[in-house]
Amino acid sequence: MELSAKYNPAETEDKWYAYWLENKFFHSEPDSREPYTVVIPPPNVTGILHMGHVLNNTLNDVLVRKARMDGKNACWVPGTDHASIATESKVVAKLKAEGISKEDLTREEFLRHAWEWKEKHGGIILSQLRKLGASCDWDRTKFTMDPDLSEAVINTFVYFYNKGYIYRGVRMVNWDPVGLTAVSDEEVIHRDTTSKFYHLRYYISDGQGNPTDKYLIIATTRPETIMADAAICINPADERYHWLKGKKVLIPLINKEIPVIEDSYVEMEFGTGCLKVTPAHDVNDYEIGIRHNLPVLDIIDDHGRLNEKAQILVGEDRFDARRKIEDMLREAGNLEKVEDYTSPVGYSERTNAVIEPRLSMQWFLKMDALAKDALESVESGKVKLIPDKYRNTYRHWMENVRDWCISRQLWWGQQIPAYYLPDGQVVVAQTPEKALELAREIMPEVGADDLRQDEDVLDTWFSSWLWPISVFDTNKAGHPDAEPNRDLAYYYPTNDLVTGPDILFFWVARMIMAGNEFMNDVPFRNVYLTGIVRDKLGRKMSKTLGNSPDPLVLIDKYGADGVRLGMLLCSSAGNDILFDESQVEQGRNFCNKIWNAYRLVTGWNVDESANQPEASAVAVKWFAAKLNEVLETVEDHYGKFRISDALMAIYKLFWDGFCSWYLEIVKPAYGAGIDKATYEATISFFDSLLKMIHPFMPFITEELWQNMASRKDGETIMLQRMPVAGEYDKNFIQDFEMACETVVAIRGIRQQKGLSPKDSLKLNVGAGFPENVMSVVVKLANVVPAENGAESQESGVSFMVRTVKMSVPLTGLVNEEEEIAKLEADLEYQESFLASVRKKLSNEKFVSGAPEKVVAMERKKEADSLSKIESIKASLAAYGK
RNA sequence: GGGAGCAUAGCUCAGUUGGUUCAGAGCGUCUGCCUUACAAGCAGAGGGUCGGGGGUUCGACUCCCUCUGCUCCCACCA
Numbered sequence: 001m002e003l004s005a006k007y008n009p010a011e012t013e014d015k016w017y018a019y020w021l022e023n024k025f026f027h028s029e030p031d032s033r034e035p036y037t038v039v040i041p042p043p044n045v046t047g048i049l050h051m052g053h054v055l056n057n058t059l060n061d062v063l064v065r066k067a068r069m070d071g072k073n074a075c076w077v078p079g080t081d082h083a084s085i086a087t088e089s090k091v092v093a094k095l096k097a098e099g100i101s102k103e104d105l106t107r108e109e110f111l112r113h114a115w116e117w118k119e120k121h122g123g124i125i126l127s128q129l130r131k132l133g134a135s136c137d138w139d140r141t142k143f144t145m146d147p148d149l150s151e152a153v154i155n156t157f158v159y160f161y162n163k164g165y166i167y168r169g170v171r172m173v174n175w176d177p178v179g180l181t182a183v184s185d186e187e188v189i190h191r192d193t194t195s196k197f198y199h200l201r202y203y204i205s206d207g208q209g210n211p212t213d214k215y216l217i218i219a220t221t222r223p224e225t226i227m228a229d230a231a232i233c234i235n236p237a238d239e240r241y242h243w244l245k246g247k248k249v250l251i252p253l254i255n256k257e258i259p260v261i262e263d264s265y266v267e268m269e270f271g272t273g274c275l276k277v278t279p280a281h282d283v284n285d286y287e288i289g290i291r292h293n294l295p296v297l298d299i300i301d302d303h304g305r306l307n308e309k310a311q312i313l314v315g316e317d318r319f320d321a322r323r324k325i326e327d328m329l330r331e332a333g334n335l336e337k338v339e340d341y342t343s344p345v346g347y348s349e350r351t352n353a354v355i356e357p358r359l360s361m362q363w364f365l366k367m368d369a370l371a372k373d374a375l376e377s378v379e380s381g382k383v384k385l386i387p388d389k390y391r392n393t394y395r396h397w398m399e400n401v402r403d404w405c406i407s408r409q410l411w412w413g414q415q416i417p418a419y420y421l422p423d424g425q426v427v428v429a430q431t432p433e434k435a436l437e438l439a440r441e442i443m444p445e446v447g448a449d450d451l452r453q454d455e456d457v458l459d460t461w462f463s464s465w466l467w468p469i470s471v472f473d474t475n476k477a478g479h480p481d482a483e484p485n486r487d488l489a490y491y492y493p494t495n496d497l498v499t500g501p502d503i504l505f506f507w508v509a510r511m512i513m514a515g516n517e518f519m520n521d522v523p524f525r526n527v528y529l530t531g532i533v534r535d536k537l538g539r540k541m542s543k544t545l546g547n548s549p550d551p552l553v554l555i556d557k558y559g560a561d562g563v564r565l566g567m568l569l570c571s572s573a574g575n576d577i578l579f580d581e582s583q584v585e586q587g588r589n590f591c592n593k594i595w596n597a598y599r600l601v602t603g604w605n606v607d608e609s610a611n612q613p614e615a616s617a618v619a620v621k622w623f624a625a626k627l628n629e630v631l632e633t634v635e636d637h638y639g640k641f642r643i644s645d646a647l648m649a650i651y652k653l654f655w656d657g658f659c660s661w662y663l664e665i666v667k668p669a670y671g672a673g674i675d676k677a678t679y680e681a682t683i684s685f686f687d688s689l690l691k692m693i694h695p696f697m698p699f700i701t702e703e704l705w706q707n708m709a710s711r712k713d714g715e716t717i718m719l720q721r722m723p724v725a726g727e728y729d730k731n732f733i734q735d736f737e738m739a740c741e742t743v744v745a746i747r748g749i750r751q752q753k754g755l756s757p758k759d760s761l762k763l764n765v766g767a768g769f770p771e772n773v774m775s776v777v778v779k780l781a782n783v784v785p786a787e788n789g790a791e792s793q794e795s796g797v798s799f800m801v802r803t804v805k806m807s808v809p810l811t812g813l814v815n816e817e818e819e820i821a822k823l824e825a826d827l828e829y830q831e832s833f834l835a836s837v838r839k840k841l842s843n844e845k846f847v848s849g850a851p852e853k854v855v856a857m858e859r860k861k862e863a864d865s866l867s868k869i870e871s872i873k874a875s876l877a878a879y880g881k
Numbered sequence: 882g883g884g885a886g887c888a889u890a891g892c893u894c895a896g897u898u899g900g901u902u903c904a905g906a907g908c909g910u911c912u913g914c915c916u917u918a919c920a921a922g923c924a925g926a927g928g929g930u931c932g933g934g935g936g937u938u939c940g941a942c943u944c945c946c947u948c949u950g951c952u953c954c955c956a957c958c959a
Contacts, residue, residue, distance in 0.1 A: 003918095005918080005919065006919085006921075007921090190955090190956080197959090218959080219959070220959060221959070222959085233959095265957095265958090266958090266959085267958055267959085269958095270958050270959070271958080271959060274959095275958090275959055276959075277959095278959090282957075282959075283957050284957045284958080284959075285957090285959080287957085343958085343959090344956080344957095357957085389885070389886065390885095390954095392884075392885055392886090392954095393884085393885065393953090393954055393955080396883095396884065396885085396954080396955065397954085397955075400955080400956095501953090501954090504954095532953095536892090536893095538952090569893090569907075569908090570893060570894080570907095570908095572893090572894060572895080575887090575893095575894080576952085576953095577893095578892090578893065580892090580893085580908095582908075582909085583893090583907095583908080585921075586907085586908070586921090588921065589919095589921040589922090590921090591921090592919065592921050592922090593918095593919065593921080593922085595918085595919080596918040596919035596921095596922085597918065597919080598918085599918050599919075600918035600919080601918085603918070636897095640897080642895090644894090644895095645895075645906095648895090648906070648907070651907085652906085652907085659918090659919090660923085660924095663918085667918090669917095670917045671917085744924095744925080747924060747925065748924090748925060748926080750924090750925090751912080751913065751924070751925050751926085752925085754913090757916075757924085758916085802902090833902085840939075840940080843939050843940090844939085845938090845939040845940095846939040846940070847939085848939085849938090849939055849940090850900065850939070850940075851900075853900085853901085854900045854901085854940090855900095857900080857901060857902090858900090860901095860902095861902065864902080865902095
């Protein structure tokens with residue numbers, strides 16, 4: 001078969017992926033082998049592939065393919081997340097573009113649109129993952145809103161409700177006025193925001209609701225909320241304001257009378273030391289309100305507009321109202337001054353709207369007991385975080401966690417299985433039928449139509465925290481006492497989870513909680529936390545910056561293998577990834593290197609009658625040893641999740657070790673055949689190398705592996721066993737490296753002196769050079785060693801290889817003065833090196849204090865240095881110095 | 882405001898209990914090569930007071946203190 005000089009990924013990738021699918025190589029069923037299980041962090045069902053997914057899933061695929069080749073029963077479960085708020089807002093936007101408003105639809109109508117949208121656009125990302133080569137078990141694809149997975153979510157809710165962990169109550173929550181829903185604390189991002197600090201005069205009331213000429217000043221960033229003020233608060237220890245005790249003040253513009261109260265919460269040094277208390281619109285004020293029994297007046301509606309309770313500016317958006325009230329206050333003489341101010345403001349993670357602290361009725365899950373166990377799981381090492389610096393962050397979060405607000409005012413998601421009786425009492429049950437039964441225990445005459453189900457749905461994470469359980473068994477979540485089914489019993493706990501640190505708390509911690517609760521075991525053993533993919537300048541990749549390349553375009557341009565390699569090359573665990581397209585180019589180049597090495601090897605003709613040249617025998621022996629050495633290193637890297645290090649070790653083995661050294665040595669002369677022993681060894685090495693590379697670059701390795709022998713249908717490299725490191729001769733590797741260093745030195749001399757590689761040179765070799773590898777030097781450096789390695793008196797260029805003195809006689813070509821200067825510089829360096837070693841050795845404390853091994857090493861340095869000085873001096877003597 | 886982490890070559894990073902001739906790798910740069918697998922390549926070369934300062938030690942990139950610069954997480958100072 002004729003192979004082009006360049007590898008063309010487009011011709012091979014789809015072909016082999018289809019072949020893998022046809023043969024169901026990715027599919028796993030429980031059997032007697034050890035399982036290796038991974039669940040995908042489910043991407044949003046409407047999401048499209050971005051570089052973060054590429055990183056994450058490439059790493060996952062490497063681990064899964066490696067485990068599969070290690071003989072484990074590897075199972076990687078793919079799927080998507082319904083992402084309630086994100087998906088719902090997309091559907092709302094799409095409907096809006098069609099002139100349909102969500103308010104005009106019934107819940108059922110809206111959900112029909114949403115499901116249509118999901119069927120049409122959902123799961124694109126999964127097909128994109130196939131382009132990347134992900135070896136997921138597609139037969140197991142799950143969606144967090146599949147009927148059975150939803151059932152598991154409902155069961156879980158009922159379980160925790162019955163356990164007393166779920167409660168409903170009016171609490172201050174984070175309200176998203178754009179998404180029109182409450183969000184959890186974790187979904188609020190605080191960013192420093194510049195705003196204004198308004199200093200307002202509140203006049204003291206004369207007791208009849210009329211202003212006196214006395215006033216106090218409060219400082220606020222939110223003047224539009226003054227109408228909801230319930231009190232003015234001072235610190236009881238603040239002497240400046242003792243005169244205010246028991247007084248009442250008037251809210252500007254609306255002249256409403258409110259009391260002055262005292263609470264030590266108020267910082268005397270901050271602002272003016274007077275705080276306006278607005279219980280409905282600030283978390284702290286709410287707490288103060290409870291302590292002092294203040295009325296709660298909510299003047300902001302769902303959309304963030306002032307409502308009629310505000311009396312003024314009714315219907316205005318809160319930010320418009322802020323601008324307008326500033327003028328009104330100024331006109332009324334209540335505005336003392338306005339300062340620029342920067343303070344942290346909460347934004348919704350999903351809609352980027354400014355979060356409005358708001359009182360509302362929500363469902364909560366008690367976290368203390370769950371968090372305590374989940375913390376223990378990590379502290380005890382049952383779950384390992386990689387890198388482990390995240391343990392601190394994890395602990396801090398788990399020790400300070402607050403109850404989880406799990407209700408969302410959305411339609412897309414699992415509707416809360418709580419049913420209200422006509423009198424407002426609530427029952428919680430899996431189905432309306434069961435709810436009715438429960439309801440009748442309370443109120444026997446109640447009918448099915450009298451029950452009203454809670455309108456809210458559950459937080460997305462309330463379904464994805466079950467993921468490692470529910471993808472296998474949808475009954476077990478919510479039923480800790482149930483027997484796990486065959487799949488769950490076999491695959492749980494999963495082995496590794498690869499995900500980003502940004503969802504360590506959202507998702508990872510909560511999965512641990514659910515695992516402990518329902519399985520009495522953690523959901524995974526290792527959590528590999530990747531960095532965030534950034535651009536070359538260190539900026540986060542984002543649509544608005546336009547600095548995020550489309551992975552599919554990259555795959556088109558460089559091939560999936562190239563993209564995978566480019567991503568992995570720069571991905572040390574836990575560090576952010578600074579991605580640059582040039583790395584993908586490097587990946588593509590590596591593909592090409594492999595391709596061309598293959599072309600070379602398969603282009604050889606075996607000459608049955610040829611004997612194996614000595615250099616080839618040496619090369620084969622060396623590479624066999626080197627291969628073992630690298631296999632050992634790579635295994636160690638894998639064990640520590642140092643994936644990019646494992647890759648780099650293999651990369652260098654192939655490019656430098658195999659191509660630059662091994663192949664150059666065994667390569668037969670043009671037109672000549674190759675001996676059988678070398679050929680077979682070479683093919684076998686190539687086979688091992690392809691297997692080692694396969695987890696990283698699945699496509700090209702399959703292509704070449706299939707090509708290198710006639711394979712049966714149904715055979716694949718991905719199910720071959722990964723080579724295992726055996727015993728090897730470390731000393732021989734050392735000897736071979738000396739040969740390489742010698743070759744490099746001679747090539748350097750050639751370059752310096754402008755000598756063609758075609759001209760043979762003589763080489764004088766000093767004592768101590770390993771004779772067994774000389775044939776390699778002869779072949780690659782094109783030299784003829786002097787008889788018996790005798791020291792020559794001819795003038796030439798001399799050099800040291802470790803402790804062996806070598807020289808290339810070059811009569812007429814050598815500039816003696818330069819040569820002598822070089823030798824003298826060497827001598828000077830060696831002598832000062834020797835002096836420093838001897839200083840150490842003459843230090844009594846060193847000799848007695850340092851380990852024997854270290855002292856012995858110093859003595860060897862001394863001896864080596866002495867012998868080097870010796871031979872440099874001899875060389876100088878040859879020049880008459 | 883609290884906590885964590887980072888700083889090593891032009892860039893991205895290794896450096897695994899302080900001691901192998903330890904100051905490294907990849908990429909980039911420079912020089913010479915279209916050498917019969919590969920110019921997406923080959924051969925060779927240069928490049929760092931390990932952020933600054935102090936300390937512990939026979940010995941510090943490595944441990945301690947401090948300063949500077951950056952990053953992230955958490956947080957209700959209006």
